[in-house]
Amino acid sequence: MDIVEEMRQMKDYEEFSSRYRYRSELVQLCKRLGIDHSGNKADLLDNIKAYYDGIVVKPDKKKIAKATDSIQELSPDVPLLKCGFKFSNRFRQYFSQLSGVANFKFNADMVAAWRKVKSTGDMSYTLADMLEVYYRKSDYTRYDNSECKWNKFVKDFCADCRNAPFDNKLKVASILWGIVRESTMPKVYSYQLVEDNMALIDRYRR
Numbered sequence: 001m002d003i004v005e006e007m008r009q010m011k012d013y014e015e016f017s018s019r020y021r022y023r024s025e026l027v028q029l030c031k032r033l034g035i036d037h038s039g040n041k042a043d044l045l046d047n048i049k050a051y052y053d054g055i056v057v058k059p060d061k062k063k064i065a066k067a068t069d070s071i072q073e074l075s076p077d078v079p080l081l082k083c084g085f086k087f088s089n090r091f092r093q094y095f096s097q098l099s100g101v102a103n104f105k106f107n108a109d110m111v112a113a114w115r116k117v118k119s120t121g122d123m124s125y126t127l128a129d130m131l132e133v134y135y136r137k138s139d140y141t142r143y144d145n146s147e148c149k150w151n152k153f154v155k156d157f158c159a160d161c162r163n164a165p166f167d168n169k170l171k172v173a174s175i176l177w178g179i180v181r182e183s184t185m186p187k188v189y190s191y192q193l194v195e196d197n198m199a200l201i202d203r204y205r206r
Contacts, residue, residue, distance in 0.1 A: 003029050013052040017045065020149065020181040035059070038119035040112055040141065076128035080117050083127070087111070098131055108143035109133050116141045149187045153177050156189035163194065165205045172201045 003025060010016045026044040030037035035047050036057045047057045071082045074094050085091060087106050096104035113133045117125045125140075132138040157163060157173040166172045176193045180186075194201070 004032050007048075013049045016048065016052070018184045020187050039116055040143075042142065043116070074127065076131070077126050079123050079126050080114065080130065081121070081123055081125070085114065085127075085130075087114075094127070095131060095134065098127075099134065107134060109136070109141070112141045112143040113138075150177060153180070153187065153189045160189075160191060162191055166201070167206055168204050172204050175201055 007016055007029065021041075023041045023044065026041060026048065027037045030044055030047055033048075033051055034056070035051055036059045037044065037047075038059070050057050071078050074083060074091075076098065092104050092106070095106075096102060110130060110133050113125075113130060116122070129138065129140065133140060154170065154173040154177070157176070158169050163169060163172070173189075176189070176197060179197060180188075180193065
């Protein structure tokens with residue numbers, strides 16, 4: 001069923017969100033609804049929830065700064081989009097100096113923040129703001145762990161020695177994942193799924 005039609009048949013956001021959605025699906029849905037399709041998966045779901053509530057979050061028309069506007073000298077109040085920010089050794093060393101952390105490492109929330117800055121063209125977001133994310137003192141955005149659920153599901157399936165008889169483990173895992181994804185069950189692997197759906201996957205056993 002078409003995802004827009006499927007959405008309109010659901011009575012509320014709670015019913016819609018009970019099923020697992022890939023970020024790419026949510027992007028296409030938001031585009032077709034004419035609402036903002038930028039940001040991470042949590043941002044997209046927030047926009048869809050607002051749509052259910054009668055609020056249309058329009059796409060942000062801000063443009064990202066051109067490279068010709070780039071500021072070479074780094075300081076805490078410099079916007080990320082003005083200094084050619086990258087997860088590079090240059091910026092790792094700079095944040096190491098600011099924080100006093102010798103072996104500074106960017107964390108997942110900083111990656112999520114940078115994605116949001118780029119997707120929204122946020123010219124007000126500075127290096128100091130990014131450091132606040134490192135210290136977990138900012139609620140600007142959070143890394144969306146739900147995007148990794150499929151990866152963990154297939155990893156756990158393959159790690160279960162009881163699944164050794166299956167020749168094509170990825171194929172079997174994808175069948176079981178499809179069942180879980182379209183249900184209200186927790187989006188995690190369990191051997192009970194294998195037992196309950198043996199009729200569908202038995203032909204893949206040696």
